[in-house]
Amino acid sequence: MKILHTSDWHLGVSADQSPRHDEHDRFLDWLIELIIERDVDVLLHGGDTFHYVQPSARCLSQYYNFLSRCARETKLRKIVVTGGNHDSASRLDAPSPILDSLGVHVVGTMSGNKDTWHRTICPITTPDGHVECVAVAVPYIHESKLGVISTGRTPRQIRDAVVEKFSELYLELAEMARKLYPGVPIVATGHLTCYPSGVGHVEGDFATPLHMYNLGSLPPEVFSLGYNYVGLGHIHRMFDIPGPNAWYPGSPVPTDIIEARTQRYVLMVDVDPERPELQAAVEKVEVPEWRSVFELEGGLDEIVTGLGALEWNAELPAYVYVDLQVDQPLHAGMDALNEALDTFSAIQRPRIIGYKETLTSHHDAINQSDLARVRLAELTPSQVFERLYKVRHEADPTPDIMAAFESLLSHDNVTP
Numbered sequence: 001m002k003i004l005h006t007s008d009w010h011l012g013v014s015a016d017q018s019p020r021h022d023e024h025d026r027f028l029d030w031l032i033e034l035i036i037e038r039d040v041d042v043l044l045h046g047g048d049t050f051h052y053v054q055p056s057a058r059c060l061s062q063y064y065n066f067l068s069r070c071a072r073e074t075k076l077r078k079i080v081v082t083g084g085n086h087d088s089a090s091r092l093d094a095p096s097p098i099l100d101s102l103g104v105h106v107v108g109t110m111s112g113n114k115d116t117w118h119r120t121i122c123p124i125t126t127p128d129g130h131v132e133c134v135a136v137a138v139p140y141i142h143e144s145k146l147g148v149i150s151t152g153r154t155p156r157q158i159r160d161a162v163v164e165k166f167s168e169l170y171l172e173l174a175e176m177a178r179k180l181y182p183g184v185p186i187v188a189t190g191h192l193t194c195y196p197s198g199v200g201h202v203e204g205d206f207a208t209p210l211h212m213y214n215l216g217s218l219p220p221e222v223f224s225l226g227y228n229y230v231g232l233g234h235i236h237r238m239f240d241i242p243g244p245n246a247w248y249p250g251s252p253v254p255t256d257i258i259e260a261r262t263q264r265y266v267l268m269v270d271v272d273p274e275r276p277e278l279q280a281a282v283e284k285v286e287v288p289e290w291r292s293v294f295e296l297e298g299g300l301d302e303i304v305t306g307l308g309a310l311e312w313n314a315e316l317p318a319y320v321y322v323d324l325q326v327d328q329p330l331h332a333g334m335d336a337l338n339e340a341l342d343t344f345s346a347i348q349r350p351r352i353i354g355y356k357e358t359l360t361s362h363h364d365a366i367n368q369s370d371l372a373r374v375r376l377a378e379l380t381p382s383q384v385f386e387r388l389y390k391v392r393h394e395a396d397p398t399p400d401i402m403a404a405f406e407s408l409l410s411h412d413n414v415t416p
Contacts, residue, residue, distance in 0.1 A: 001124070001133055002038060003187065003269040003280075006031070007046030007233030008251040010086065011059040015256055015293075015319065018353040021058060022316055023253045026290045028066045031252075031266070034285065035074045038268060042124055042133070043076055046233025046249070047084025047140055047191035054088065071102040078124050083108035083139035084191045084233055107137040112145045114172070121177050132273040133185045134177045136227075138169070140191035140234070166192075166222040174226035185228040185271040187280065192234055193217040196241050220244050228271050229280035238265040238284065245279040252287045257321055257354065260293035291316040294350075297323040300336060307340040310350055317347070321354035329357055329393060331401050359393060381409055 009027075013020055035043065050059055070076055081104060083089045092108030099106055105122040124133040146165035150158050170188065177186050195217045223230050223244035230246035236259055238250040249267045254260040264287040271280045292312035296303050303324055312318050324333055334355060341349055379387075385405050389397045397405075 001042070001185075001271050001273055002040045003042040003044050003133075003229070003231075003271065004031075004035060004038070004040045005044045005046065005229075005231040005247065005267040005269050006249050006252060007191075007231070008048045008084070008236055008249075009045075009253070010048055010051040010251060010255050011062055012055050013051040013253075013255045015254070015260075016353045018319060018351060020253055020255070021062075023290045024062060026315070027252050027287065028062060030288060032066070032069055032073060034266070035070070035076060039075065040268075041075075041077050042135065043070065043079045044135065044187065044189060044231045044269075045079070045081045046189050046231050047082050048086045048233060049081065049084070049092070050087055051255075053086070053091070055091075067099065067102060067104055071104075076103065077126075078122065078135070079104040080122055080135045080137050080189070081106045082137050082189045082191060082233075085140045087140075089139065105135070105137060107139050109139055110141055110145075112147055117173060117176065120173060121180060123181055131181045131184055133187065133271055134181045136173045136177055136186060136188040138173065138188055138190050141169075163218060163222060166218055167224075170222055170227075171224045174224040178226065183276060184273060185276045185280070186226060187229040187231060187269070187271065188223070188227045189231045189233070190223075190246075192232070194220060194222070194232065194241060194246065196220060196239075196243075220246065228276065228278070229269050229282070231267070231269070237262065238267075240282070245282075247282055254293065257293060257295070260319075263287075264289075289314050292318040293321070294318055295321045295323070297325065299325050300330070300333065304336060304340045307337060307350070308343055317344075318350040319353045320350050322352055322356070324355070324357045325360045326357050327360060328395055328398065329359070329401065331398075331404050333357060359395075382406065 009024065011024055034040070049063060067079065070079060081092065083092050087108065089109030092106055096106045107120050110117065110120060120137045122135040122137055123131045124135060125131050143162045143165060146169060148158065148161045148165055153161070173188065174186060220241045220243045223246055225244060227244060230244050232246055232248045235248050236251040236255065238248055240247045247267055249265050251259060252264050252266060254264065265284050266287060268283040268285050269280045270283070272278055292314040294310060296306045298306070303322055307320070310318060310320070322337065324330070326333070334352070337352060341352070344350060382402065382405065386397060389401070
C-alpha cells in the first residue's frame with residue numbers, strides 16, 4: 001500500500017509580503033500528477049493546510065478544488081487531513097460530513113475526552129471492504145487538553161507531565177486501532193515538535209517552532225512502537241526520527257528565504273498489509289522548484305551587474321533579496337536596481353522582495369556634545385531627524401536625504 005505524506009502547505013503565506021499563490025497552484029497540480037503516476041492509495045496530511053486561521057476565498061478554493069480533483073481524477077482510497085496550529089480546527093471540521101462522501105477523513109481537533117478519540121481512527125479498505133491499514137489521525141493538540149497543569153510546577157515537572165500525557169495518547173490510540181482492526185499496519189500523524197535526541201534541533205533546521213513554549217521538543221519515546229509509520233508536521237524541514245520511524249516532510253513550498261535555501265520534499269511511504277510487523281519503507285520525493293530565489297550582496301555596481309546576469313530555469317519570475325553594501329545610505333538605491341530589472345521582459349522580470357543597506361565604512365565617534373540632552377520642544381522635526389540619523393548611521397545625513405525628509409514634512413503638513 002502506497003501512502004503519500006505531506007504537510008505544512010500554508011496556503012496563503014507570503015514571503016516578505018510577496019504571495020506564493022502561483023507556487024501553491026503548481027504544487028497541487030503536480031501532487032495530483034504524482035498521485036496518479038505512482039498509483040498512490042492514501043494521501044496523509046500532517047497539518048497546517050492554511051497559513052491563517054481565516055483563510056482567504058482563494059485559499060479555500062485551492063483546497064476544495066484539490067480535494068474535488070482527487071475524487072474525480074485519482075484512485076485514492078482515502079485522504080486524511082489533520083489540523084495544525086495555523087489552521088482553524090472548527091473550519092476544517094465543519095464540512096466533514098460532505099468531505100466524507102469524497103473519501104476525505106478530516107480531524108481538525110481532538111479533546112482530552114477519550115470517548116471522542118474514536119474519530120481519529122480511519123480504516124483504509126480495499127474496494128471490496130477489506131481493511132488493509134489503519135490511519136490514526138492526530139491533529140495539533142495543546143497539552144492543556146490532555147490534562148497538563150502548569151500552575152505551581154517547575155519547568156521540568158511540566159515537561160515530564162507533557163511527555164507522559166503524549167505517550168499515553170499515542171499508546172492508547174494504537175491499542176484502540178489494534179483492537180478495532182487487528183493484524184493490519186497502523187500509521188499515525190502528529191503536529192508537534194520532536195527531534196531524534198529529544199532536545200535541541202537537527203542540523204540545518206534554522207526555524208524550530210516549539211510545541212511546549214520554552215520546554216523544548218518531545219522525545220521520540222512518546223510514539224508507541226506499535227506504529228509502522230508516524231507522519232509528522234509542524235517543522236518545515238525534511239528529516240526522520242529513526243526509532244519510531246517518524247518523519248517530517250517539511251513545507252513543500254518555501255515560506256521564507258531560509259526555507260528557499262534547501263530542497264523541498266514529500267514522502268512516499270510503503271506499508272505491507274501482509275507483514276504488519278515491518279516498519280514502513282520511506283522514499284524522499286523532490287518537489288520541483290517553480291520560482292527561484294536569489295540572494296545578492298555587494299556594492300551598487302556589483303548588485304546591478306548581478307541583477308542583469310540572473311538566469312533561472314524555474315517557470316515563474318524570480319524573487320530577489322538584496323543586501324547593498326554602502327559607505328552611506330542611498331536614498332535612491334532602489335531606483336538604480338529597478339532600472340537594471342527593466343532589461344527583463346515584463347513576464348519574466350524578477351521582483352526584489354527583500355532590500356537592505358549595510359554600512360561598510362567606519363565613521364569617527366560622534367561628538368557627544370552634539371547629542372547633548374535637550375528638551376524635545378526645543379528641537380524642530382528636522383533636528384530630531386538629524387540626531388536620530390547620526391545615532392543610527394554614525395554620520396550626518398546627506399543634503400539629498402535631508403531634502404527628502406523636508407519633502408515629507410511638507411507633504412504631511414507638519415510644522416515645527
